[in-house]
Amino acid sequence: MMVEQTQMLVQIMALEFTAVDFNLYLDTHPDDQRALMDYNSVVQELAVLKDQYQRRFGPLTNFGYASSQYPWAWVTEPWPWEVAF
Amino acid sequence: MPEDAKAQTLQQLQLARAYVPFQIFTTRLEPLEGLRRGTIFPELYMPYRPRERGSAE
Numbered sequence: 264m265m266v267e268q269t270q271m272l273v274q275i276m277a278l279e280f281t282a283v284d285f286n287l288y289l290d291t292h293p294d295d296q297r298a299l300m301d302y303n304s305v306v307q308e309l310a311v312l313k314d315q316y317q318r319r320f321g322p323l324t325n326f327g328y329a330s331s332q333y334p335w336a337w338v339t340e341p342w343p344w345e346v347a348f
Numbered sequence: 349m350p351e352d353a354k355a356q357t358l359q360q361l362q363l364a365r366a367y368v369p370f371q372i373f374t375t376r377l378e379p380l381e382g383l384r385r386g387t388i389f390p391e392l393y394m395p396y397r398p399r400e401r402g403s404a405e
Binding site: 280281288 | 373379380382383387388
């Protein structure tokens with residue numbers, strides 16, 4: 264696995280963590296506009312990064328969120344436990 | 349304290365009430381730092397640090 268690929272995965276994990284932590288905060292603070300704006304920009308950044316990743320290295324989830332090159336990419340990329348971070 | 353006295357004392361206790369101050373958003377950590385610490389909110393970062401058995405702090 265390329266260094267760049269693992270770096271992107273780590274960045275995606277970090278952004279996803281930021282998004283879910285904002286999710287938990289916003290559940291109890293739905294009127295916090297500043298937090299909401301920050302959350303929205305994180306979501307946008309995350310979507311761009313995931314799109315870039317999936318175009319280059321294949322799908323992040325098994326179905327529904329990225330098209331696949333031939334052959335079916337889900338089973339040809341490394342499994343999560345095979346990635347050395 | 350003998351066991352039956354202990355049990356009686358426990359039965360007389362009221363249930364606990366928990367109070368949690370309402371969190372106010374200040375700033376957030378960078379995504380990688382948040383992932384490492386387990387929270388993106390600096391004021392919620394309260395790690396347990398290893399210490400000698402029996403020492404007060």
